[in-house]
Amino acid sequence: MPRGEIPLDPDGGPLFEFAARLRKLREQAGSPTYRDLARDAHYSIASLSSAAAGRQLPSLAVTLAYVRVCGGDEREWKLIWQRTADACTSACTGQGTSAETGPEDRRSGGAKPPYVGLAAFGEADAGVFFGREKLTGTLVEHLKEKRLLVLFGASGSGKSSVLRAGVLPAFPGVSSLVFTPAPHPLEECAVRLAARAGADPGQVRDGLTAEPPTFHRLVRRILAREQEAGSTADELLVVVDQFEEVFTVCRDPRERERFLAALLHAAQAPDSRTRVAIAVRSDFYTHCTRLPGLVDVLPHAHHPVGPMTVEELRAAIVKPAARSRLTVESALLTSLTADAHGRPGALPLLSHALLETWSRRRGNALTLAGYRAAGGFEGALAQTAEAFHHALGDSGRQAARRLFLRLVALGEGTEDTKRRVPRQELDDGPDTEFVLEQATRARLLTVDGDHVEIAHEALIRCWPRLGDWLEEDRDQERLRRALTEATTLWESLDHDPDILYRGVRLAAAKDLPRQALTTRERAFLDAGESAARQTQRREGRRLRRLRRLVGALVVLLVCAVAAAGFAVQAQSTITRQRNEAVILRAADEAVRLSPSNPSLAVPIALAAYRQAPQSRTRDALLSTLSIASTDPRPTGYTPAVTADGRTLAMADQSEIVLWDLSDPRQLRRLGAIDTREFALNGIEFTPHGDTLVGVGSDHVLRLWDVRDPRRPTLLCKRPTGHTEAVYSLALRHDGRLAATSGYDDVLHLWDITDPARPRRLDSLVGHTANVKPVAFSPDGRTLASGSDDRTIRVWDVTDPRHATPVAVLKGHRHFVDALAYSPDGRTLLSGSDDHTAKLWDISDLPRHRRLSDLVRHADIVAGVAFASHGRTAVTVGVDGGVNVWDVTDPARPAPLAHLTNPRGTVKEVRHLAAHGLFLTVTAHRSVQIWHTELDRALTDVCDRFHGTLTRAQWSRHFPRVDYSPPCPHRT
Structure with a gap:
């Protein structure tokens, strides 16, 4: 006979009711033994019997397993479990439910949380700031020795917290000053110093602007004042947090340089009483190197903040x-x-x-x-x-x-x-x-x-x-931001009418939705419109006076015939130049409109090109057609495309979605792979498209069978052997060999002939910094790898068990971020943080030479790709540009088009062989399909976008240009 259950404690509160309901459910199922329940539920007897014991709340998984084998409704019991969990938390914390208790208090029971959430740790949080003891010690020793610290780290790496909750408490006898630069760093600095020194902020700002030593003198004044009040501090520790604001929101280069000069002088003066710690995001390192004063001290002052260890x-x-x-x-x-x-x-x-x-x-x-x-x-x-x-x-x-x-x-x-x-x-x-x-x-x-x-x-x-x-309102937000700054300036100058918007700027600002503007901004625009009407009335009076003068001069008309002929010619020239300016402005507007209103943007760009066929309108048309070409829009960070260009995989933080690319204009979702347990850094299809290979943030290599893309299945997962984050992977053309690269400066080669049993063959060592892009040559004999050590290494992988280095390509002045082989394998294309892409002749290895530089980007070149015919290459970058190049002669490449992505940074580029198009992925996870051949793009543009420009739309975008819609049969 099975032993009976222990009676429930009637004073058990919500746990009593929960356990009683579980027991009743078991009775309704015929009172099976816990041994039988454990066999069907796949949980231990102890776990299931404890669930109904009423002593503690079981986990949701155990509860649902218990309910499932007893024939209960899992959805109903999920709600019951959640209500019981909430009730148990309330009982355990002793929280109140009075009307005065806020939502946060009701959740926490009035207890202070041990975690700070999104906010940075402050000095008051030093007691719960753990995990950065080693970094804190290093920074404290640095500041004690050198007085100047520039702390670089990614957003969210903990720069602010380690300075505020780690470094500041380590200087207990030192006075501190913490601030962020804001749009006017000199003014912000002056306000903070003046408050401590008992001085006038305006005079302090003028002094900082005139001569940097003012900061040093004010620090001495502050310390003397505080010592008179009883303080023992003889130094001031200045922490400038979020230093990147001097680039993002400060628009005055001179103020930026003066602010930095004041900080540096205060830290470097022979009798310095100041220690300065600056925290700046690592993606602004290049911006910092453009400040002459800072670049000189960076080699001895900078310190990186990396990710935390386990x-x-x-x-x-x-x-x-x-x-x-x-x-x-x-x-x-x-x-x-x-x-x-x-x-x-x-x-x-x-x-x-x-x-x-x-x-x-x-x-x-x-x-x-x-x-x-x-x-x-x-x-x-x-x-x-x-x-x-x-x-x-x-x-x-x-x-x-x-x-x-x-x-x-x-x-x-x-x-x-x-x-x-x-x-x-x-x-x-x-x-x-x-x-x-x-x-x-x-x-x-x-x-x-x-x-x-x-x-x-x-x-x-x-x-x-x-x-x-941000995607929808990016262009409007830039207009609003400029309007805000103009409004602030107008108010600071006591409503000076010379500051008001006029002409094109006023017209553009008036297009902004009124409800999106503040009262101050609406008042600024209303004043501008009023001033414009007054100007128009003055112009009307002047015009009437001119007409009367013309009437008086009619008698001179015969003498002016010759002059009239010249005037007609001049008027024709002026009209032509005015029309060209209007058309170019309309082309630019089409690119800005394309993300939010492609059905209007494409006809505008097409009309602009047909009115003035030149490179700028051509680029605008291609940009607009490309941005508007995909529906629905896939999203994700990491793309992979099959060799035939007909299937797309997009990976993000939670899943991989497979798409049918047979018609790039109308994509079809095929299936998805759940990846919530790990984040993928790189994915690739095998050549036949039947297997998908991926490497994740958990350092694991995974392979999925995607022969039926609607039901992908995991074949296997293997640890990669990398000790740091895995950056990317590449597959050889035969699908039998894979390469992975990582931040541990190593590459690994894998035999994936049997996708269910991949084997690691060799580890390639030679790079001295993070290894990022990897690419196999078309014939599969060599492998190229790019690194943060600014070199590209080419490896002989004919025998992948014993791969050997062949050549080291040097020439980039910064990190190498992208690689691509030409289809014939004779040329290698690389992209770098130094804002260039380079073409290399590798046809006779180990001899190699740099053929040419592709210089058209204003920031990091994040992706490169060749077309399958090898005559065209595409480079994409952080500046949002998509540049198309004719590389028929790689020693003399020629730019074909400069396309613009209004969504900003472009991270990845892939060629779609089946369609002759290129696919890109932005930093905001959006995907675009890019046309690079104008004739091909024009063949069916009117049929694809069912609409044209009405007369009202034409008048708005092509004012005073004769109405000529681009697709007249649709008017």
Whole structure:
């Protein structure tokens, strides 16, 4: 006879009711033994019997397994479990439910969380700042020895936190000053120094502008004043956080240089009493090298912030919890470290996920179930932002969109960054106040005195809705940003009428939606319109006087016949030049319109080209056609295309989606692969397209059978052997050999002849820094690899078990980011951080030579590709350019087209052999199909875009140009 269950404790609260319902469900199923239940549920007898014991809440997985074998409704029991978990958390924390208790208080029970979420750690958080002890010690020793520190790190790497919560507390006897540059760094610096020194901010700013030593003298004055008040500090530690703002929001190069000169002089003066620590995002390193004063000290002052090790991540997760007498479930610890390890910019996401998991804790335990309920690693932040947005009404959502767009500094060759905005720049309406309050409560925004900013730039990357807003409103937001600056200047000069917009600028600003503007900005535009009407009336009076004068001079008409002929010719020239300017402006406008309104943008670009067929209108037409060519639009970070160009795979943080590319204009979704447990850094199809190979952030090689793309199946997964992040992979033309590259400076070769049993063959060592792009030659005999050591290495892989180096190609002045072989294998194309792409002759290895440079990008060249016929090459970059080159003679390449992507940075490029097109992926995960041959693109443009320009649209975009629609049969 099976032993009976222990009676339930009627005082067990929500656990009693939960366990009683489980037992009743088992009775309704015929009271099977727990041995029988364990056999069918695949959980131990102890796990299932404990679930109904009423002593603790079982996990959701165990609960659903129990319910499943007893024939219960899993969806109903999932809700029951969630309600019980919430009730248990309420009981364990002793939280109240009074009307005065806010939503955050109701979740936390009034307890202070041990994690700070998106916000940076401050000095007050030093007690819960763990994991960066080694880095903190290194930075403290550096500052004690050298007085100047420039800290570089990716967004989200913890630069601000280590300086505020790590370095500052390590100087207990030193006074400190922490600030961010803002749009006017000299003014911001002057305000902070003047407040401490008891001086006038205007005089301090004038002094800093006139001579850099003013900063040094003010520091001495501040220290003397504080010592008189009883302080023992004899030095000032200045922390300039988010230094990249001197490039993103400061528009005055002279003010930027003066600000830097003041900081450097204060740190380098012989009797210096100042130590300076600057935190700057690593993607602004190139910008820093353009400042003469800073580039001289960088070799001895800079220090990088890399990702945290596994041990450091464990400390950052477990020790703050231990301080608050909390425990971290081992499964949760494993999942968090796996998600965060090796990922740049992961720390704010980790901290926010921990904060949300803490608010869903069970008793004093942080659990994997709470982590998953919060949305996981990146989903927690997006879930918090979506919950905030969902709770707003329609007017509140519109206000939220306007507010968040104002708080983002749009990237110019770099990723978008957060922007610190004065409170007076925002509208004073009730919707704005309510949204600001709710976003601050949700910890998405921070309010510091009279300024508002996004809590962390991770929100820009991880909230899809904000990314969509930026994609849709990018051009309008640039206009709004310029309007805001003009309004501020107008107000500061006591409404000087000379500052008002006129002509084209006023017309462009008037097209902005009125509801998207603040009261101040609307007043500025109204004043501009009023001034324009006054000017128009003055011009009308002047014109009438001229007409009367002409009437008086009619008698001289006969004498002026010859002059009239000249005037007619001059008028014709002026009209032609005016029309050309109008047409070129319309072509540029078409490119800007193409992401949001392709049905209007394409006819405008086509009309501009037919009115003035030249390179600029041709490029605009190709750009517009390409951007508007794909529906639906795939998204993702990492692409792969089959050799025949008919199937596309796009990978992002949660899945790989397979698309049918048979018709690039109308893509069809075929199937998907769930990748939520890992992030993929590179994927490739085997030549026949039947197998997909990928490498992930967890250093694992995976192969999927995609012969039926609607039902892909995992064939196997193998550890790659890389000790650092895996960057990319490449496959040989026969599909039997693969190569992986990583940040451990090593390449690995793999035999994937049997996709279910890949074998590692050899490890290639020679690079002295991160190995990034890899590419096999068309004949499969050589492998090329690019590295952060600024070289390209070519390896002989004829015998992949014993690969040997053949040649080292040198010439790039910065990191090598992209490689591609020409179809005949005689030429290699490389792209680099030095803003160039280079063509190399490798037809007679080991002899090689650089053939030519492709110089047309304004920033990093992130991707390169050849067309299958080998006569055309494409380079793409961070500047958003898609450049097409004629490389028939690689020693003398010629530019064919310069296409523009309004969505910004272009990261990847692939050739679609079946269609003669190119596919690119932007930093915002959008995919475009690019036409590079004008004649081919023009063949069916009118049939593809069913519409033309009405007379009203023509008058708006081609004012005073004779109406000539591009597709007249559709008028």
